[in-house]
Amino acid sequence: MSVRHALLALLAEQPRYGLQLRQEFEARTGEVWPLNVGQVYTTLQRLERDGLVESDDHEEGPQKTYRITAEGSIELDAWLHTPDTGVAPPRDELVIKMLVALRMPGIDVAALLQSHRRQLVETMQWYTHMKADSDQDANDDMGLALLADSELFRLEAVVRWLDTVDSRVKQLATPLPLAVRPAAQPARRRQGARR
Amino acid sequence: MSDVVLELDGVTKVYGEAPTEVHALRGVDLTVAAGELVAVMGPSGSGKSTLLTIAGSLEEATNGDVRVLGSSLCGMSRNQRAALRRRSIGYVFQDFNLLAGLTAIENVTLPLELDGMRAKAARNIGLEALETLAVADHAEQFPDELSGGERQRVAIARAIVGARSLLLADEPTGALDSVNGEAVMKLIRAACKRGLAGVIVTHDAQLAAWADRVVFVRDGSIVDQTSARLGPESLLASESRS
Numbered sequence: 001m002s003v004r005h006a007l008l009a010l011l012a013e014q015p016r017y018g019l020q021l022r023q024e025f026e027a028r029t030g031e032v033w034p035l036n037v038g039q040v041y042t043t044l045q046r047l048e049r050d051g052l053v054e055s056d057d058h059e060e061g062p063q064k065t066y067r068i069t070a071e072g073s074i075e076l077d078a079w080l081h082t083p084d085t086g087v088a089p090p091r092d093e094l095v096i097k098m099l100v101a102l103r104m105p106g107i108d109v110a111a112l113l114q115s116h117r118r119q120l121v122e123t124m125q126w127y128t129h130m131k132a133d134s135d136q137d138a139n140d141d142m143g144l145a146l147l148a149d150s151e152l153f154r155l156e157a158v159v160r161w162l163d164t165v166d167s168r169v170k171q172l173a174t175p176l177p178l179a180v181r182p183a184a185q186p187a188r189r190r191q192g193a194r195r
Numbered sequence: 196m197s198d199v200v201l202e203l204d205g206v207t208k209v210y211g212e213a214p215t216e217v218h219a220l221r222g223v224d225l226t227v228a229a230g231e232l233v234a235v236m237g238p239s240g241s242g243k244s245t246l247l248t249i250a251g252s253l254e255e256a257t258n259g260d261v262r263v264l265g266s267s268l269c270g271m272s273r274n275q276r277a278a279l280r281r282r283s284i285g286y287v288f289q290d291f292n293l294l295a296g297l298t299a300i301e302n303v304t305l306p307l308e309l310d311g312m313r314a315k316a317a318r319n320i321g322l323e324a325l326e327t328l329a330v331a332d333h334a335e336q337f338p339d340e341l342s343g344g345e346r347q348r349v350a351i352a353r354a355i356v357g358a359r360s361l362l363l364a365d366e367p368t369g370a371l372d373s374v375n376g377e378a379v380m381k382l383i384r385a386a387c388k389r390g391l392a393g394v395i396v397t398h399d400a401q402l403a404a405w406a407d408r409v410v411f412v413r414d415g416s417i418v419d420q421t422s423a424r425l426g427p428e429s430l431l432a433s434e435s436r437s
Contacts, residue, residue, distance in 0.1 A: 118420075
């Protein structure tokens with residue numbers, strides 16, 4: 001997520017000081033995304049340089065108020081409507097680990113998959129329980145719930161991918177019945193030997 | 196609370212006979228205490244649903260022992276097992292399993308009345324259970340007049356009504372969207388917090404994550420389980436997001 005655009009969104013509601021921006025940002029991301037105050041001011045300076053926010057020139061330091069400009073509103077609107085490309089390069093570390101493990105002799109792939117599955121589910125338990133225990137005040141916890149949901153769907157997708165790897169590995173390990181076994185077995189072996 | 200409600204001790208289940216016999220469970224040990232919600236997670240055919248039906252005395256183990264509230268199911272007659280199911284065990288299924296010809300309150304009070312309770316007393320207890328599940332307003336409606344989420348709430352009310360100790364659920368949110376599914380899991384979790392022992396079986400990691408403990412089943416055996424959850428510090432440390 002872009003801190004730059006998150007700050008623009010907060011300023012679109014009302015003018016705010018740097019410290020207020022930091023507090024609001026953390027509250028809305030369920031306080032699981034701490035933001036360095038120096039990062040807030042650096043980002044504000046860049047936004048001001050680019051004409052996307054303006055500040056009271058006569059005030060300095062923590063009491064300096066920032067507000068969004070017309071250009072800033074256009075930038076924010078464009079960012080909100082830009083779709084995520086969703087095209088991540090296939091270099092996820094877990095994927096690489098599994099690809100490596102499948103080729104390594106002596107590795108119990110099922111046990112390795114289970115170890116990762118357990119750790120992912122433990123993390124999912126943490127997010128779920130946090131969400132379940134913190135809905136006393138719906139307004140404050142909306143951001144937290146959305147953030148937890150997002151992480152839960154992401155982690156669930158990884159668990160499902162591990163389940164699929166598990167099934168594929170199991171299928172490979174199970175010999176096909178004679179009737180459906182491909183006739184050209186020796187050709188497959190030669191193909192593998194070419195490398 | 197550490198009172199043990201459910202104990203499975205070396206439970207095996209074999210269907211059919213050699214050479215085509217199928218080993219659905221292979222020496223499963225599992226203990227669930229009052230106040231605890233345990234999820235049994237595994238792929239299709241791993242034996243998790245068999246585990247649930249044996250724990251709930253809907254099916255008998257081939258070998259091993261199942262104890263509910265300290266009483267062994269193996270030594271019980273058919274009638275004793277049926278009484279145990281009516282009084283102590285509640286079931287929640289994916290497709291609700293409500294009786295279509297009975298209203299919500301009649302579905303909930305049926306096990307109490309079958310157990311000899313007077314209709315008026317059963318109704319009061321049933322209404323209380325529906326109230327807890329926030330569906331008391333639908334007490335006089337029939338299942339086909341209710342939404343999926345409301346039907347599952349009625350099914351949970353039926354499962355926790357009276358002096359139940361053990362709640363068993365098989366993919367309880369399978370027929371619901373994620374928001375209704377979450378509401379149902381909150382209610383199941385709350386029922387366990389009030390002192391029931393709960394077991395849910397699922398292949399769904401999001402559903403399993405509601406449990407205090409997740410046990411993983413593979414080819415009829417428990418192969419792993421989760422331990423204490425990660426705290427926020429360790430999560431933040433693992434994801435450099437500044």
